[in-house]
Amino acid sequence: MKYMLLINSAAGGDDAGQGEAATFEEWLAYDKSVRDSGVYVSGESLADLTTATVVRVAASGERTVTDGPFAETREVLGGFYVIDVPDLDVALDWAARCPGSRGGGSVVVRPVAEFD
Amino acid sequence: MAADERPEPDTEAGPGPEMGEVGPSVEAVFRERGLLLAALVRRFGDLDLAEEVASEAIEAALVHWPAGGVPPKPGAWLMTTARRKAVDRLRRDRTYAARLAVLQVEADRAGPAPSADAGDGDGELPDERLQLFFTCAHPALPAEDRVALTLRCLAGLTTPEVARAFLLPPATMAKRIVRAKNKIRQARIPFRVPAADELPERLPGVLQVIYSIFTEGYAASAGPDLQRLDLAEEAIRLARILRRLLPREREVAGLLGLMLLVHARRAARVGGDGALVLLGDQDRGRWDRTMIEEGRGLVVVALTGGPPGLYGVQAAIAALHDEAADVATTDWPQIVALYDVLLALAPSPVVALNRAVAVAMRDGAEAGLALLDELAGEPRLRGYHPYRTARAGLLERLGRHREAAEAYREALATAGTEPERAHLRRRLHSCESATPG
Numbered sequence: 001m002k003y004m005l006l007i008n009s010a011a012g013g014d015d016a017g018q019g020e021a022a023t024f025e026e027w028l029a030y031d032k033s034v035r036d037s038g039v040y041v042s043g044e045s046l047a048d049l050t051t052a053t054v055v056r057v058a059a060s061g062e063r064t065v066t067d068g069p070f071a072e073t074r075e076v077l078g079g080f081y082v083i084d085v086p087d088l089d090v091a092l093d094w095a096a097r098c099p100g101s102r103g104g105g106s107v108v109v110r111p112v113a114e115f116d
Numbered sequence: 117m118a119a120d121e122r123p124e125p126d127t128e129a130g131p132g133p134e135m136g137e138v139g140p141s142v143e144a145v146f147r148e149r150g151l152l153l154a155a156l157v158r159r160f161g162d163l164d165l166a167e168e169v170a171s172e173a174i175e176a177a178l179v180h181w182p183a184g185g186v187p188p189k190p191g192a193w194l195m196t197t198a199r200r201k202a203v204d205r206l207r208r209d210r211t212y213a214a215r216l217a218v219l220q221v222e223a224d225r226a227g228p229a230p231s232a233d234a235g236d237g238d239g240e241l242p243d244e245r246l247q248l249f250f251t252c253a254h255p256a257l258p259a260e261d262r263v264a265l266t267l268r269c270l271a272g273l274t275t276p277e278v279a280r281a282f283l284l285p286p287a288t289m290a291k292r293i294v295r296a297k298n299k300i301r302q303a304r305i306p307f308r309v310p311a312a313d314e315l316p317e318r319l320p321g322v323l324q325v326i327y328s329i330f331t332e333g334y335a336a337s338a339g340p341d342l343q344r345l346d347l348a349e350e351a352i353r354l355a356r357i358l359r360r361l362l363p364r365e366r367e368v369a370g371l372l373g374l375m376l377l378v379h380a381r382r383a384a385r386v387g388g389d390g391a392l393v394l395l396g397d398q399d400r401g402r403w404d405r406t407m408i409e410e411g412r413g414l415v416v417v418a419l420t421g422g423p424p425g426l427y428g429v430q431a432a433i434a435a436l437h438d439e440a441a442d443v444a445t446t447d448w449p450q451i452v453a454l455y456d457v458l459l460a461l462a463p464s465p466v467v468a469l470n471r472a473v474a475v476a477m478r479d480g481a482e483a484g485l486a487l488l489d490e491l492a493g494e495p496r497l498r499g500y501h502p503y504r505t506a507r508a509g510l511l512e513r514l515g516r517h518r519e520a521a522e523a524y525r526e527a528l529a530t531a532g533t534e535p536e537r538a539h540l541r542r543r544l545h546s547c548e549s550a551t552p553g
Binding site: 086089109111 | 254256302303304305306308
């Protein structure tokens with residue numbers, strides 16, 4: 001069963017998180033373990049939120065493009081993994097091991113919908 | 117009945133009236149529906165299917181047994197019947213069958229199944245209820261859903277029974293149970309017993325569910341009845357099952373002990389007029405001695421062979437109350453010491469409140485009041501009427517009736533059950549009449 005791990009970091013940069021943010025080496029080690037264990041389906045790390053752009057299309061078909069979103073959201077999606085594991089407990093274990101779940105960040109675990 | 121190892125049908129709410137004429141054997145099996153359900157979940161890995169065919173098997177029993185007699189192995193009969201019905205169902209519904217087949221493959225991938233060694237005495241059905249306990253209390257489910265699901269799947273209550281116990285409309289409760297079952301299926305919360313190294317993290321969740329069922333039954337949070345005995349007894353029954361399944365877990369013993377030691381006072385806790393009777397005013401002759409003895413034995417188990425746990429310590433405090441002839445001869449220094457242990461294990465303003473009350477008994481009302489006033493700023497105690505009630509009681513003891521009356525009025529503004537409110541009104545009147553002018 002596929003689960004997406006949505007990795008949220010505390011917004012606001014340097015002073016926002018409690019405790020130590022994960023090091024680059026910890027991320028590398030985690031990424032390697034996800035791939036080596038065979039549960040890896042896909043995953044990406046997202047560029048900074050300041051580079052994001054929002055598109056909305058009105059009922060009339062008119063397209064609105066805005067810079068953002070720089071919402072008041074306390075957590076910002078920084079990346080994701082999709083993993084294929086037997087059940088939620090295994091997915092939760094992978095989420096808990098993810099460096100993004102520490103230092104004020106969180107990982108949201110969502111099953112990928114199956115249509116069959 | 118208290119010390120009896122097996123749950124007795126006559127102490128329970130009982131199944132529907134249609135069960136009455138069939139005899140105690142069917143009734144006993146019905147009460148152990150959780151056992152059948154757990155075995156079916158283990159077999160098919162699907163709670164919905166298991167519930168459906170468990171119900172159908174019990175219905176079949178209700179038709180066949182009164183006419184043809186109860187089979188020699190009723191549990192095995194029910195299991196065979198349910199399995200047959202499941203196979204029929206899967207033949208009719210290929211999509212469902214395909215999905216279950218995938219589930220089974222995934223489950224095998226997850227590792228070998230835990231062996232079903234804990235039998236239920238008659239050995240007809242392997243006892244698979246432990247994994248159901250952990251699934252129903254899974255932290256990924258909302259807390260109220262865990263309670264509802266545990267009562268439904270393990271206590272064997274029907275949805276309307278669960279709804280009535282929580283004073284909720286049956287439709288609301290049905291929705292809650294469906295929501296929980298959907299999450300179990302769609303997010304694939306597994307049916308498995310956590311490994312030994314996961315237990316310290318997962319067991320407290322199961323114990324919490326059982327204890328919240330108990331406290332809900334012991335002091336209904338709202339409504340006319342002070343105690344809802346059915347829920348308290350369901351909680352005790354569930355803890356007995358869990359204790360059989362996890363005999364080495366001392367906190368399970370602690371929880372069962374705590375509940376027995378508190379429940380032993382049930383008859384003395386409500387007066388003839390339905391009003392709350394405080395511990396100090398209770399007729400201790402009406403306390404259930406057998407239950408107290410069993411509880412005390414469990415306290416010893418809970419506090420032996422390792423560091424104390426939350427439930428073990430609370431059970432020890434309850435035991436000290438139960439052992440005392442009256443309030444004056446209660447071992448308050450020991451109770452204060454146990455509250456210190458509890459505060460160190462899990463700091464909480466509610467525990468601090470209870471400790472302050474014990475200190476008032478040990479060192480005098482003045483000392484207790486000083487501790488209570490230190491807690492005045494705690495947000496968690498703001499709308500918590502036991503805090504106001506305790507403070508009012510100490511003020512009254514010190515003869516500060518005007519302040520006591522005010523504190524009783526504040527307590528009345530937040531108190532839940534009618535008997536509690538009646539008690540507070542009586543104290544308030546007494547303080548008001550003692551206040552000149």
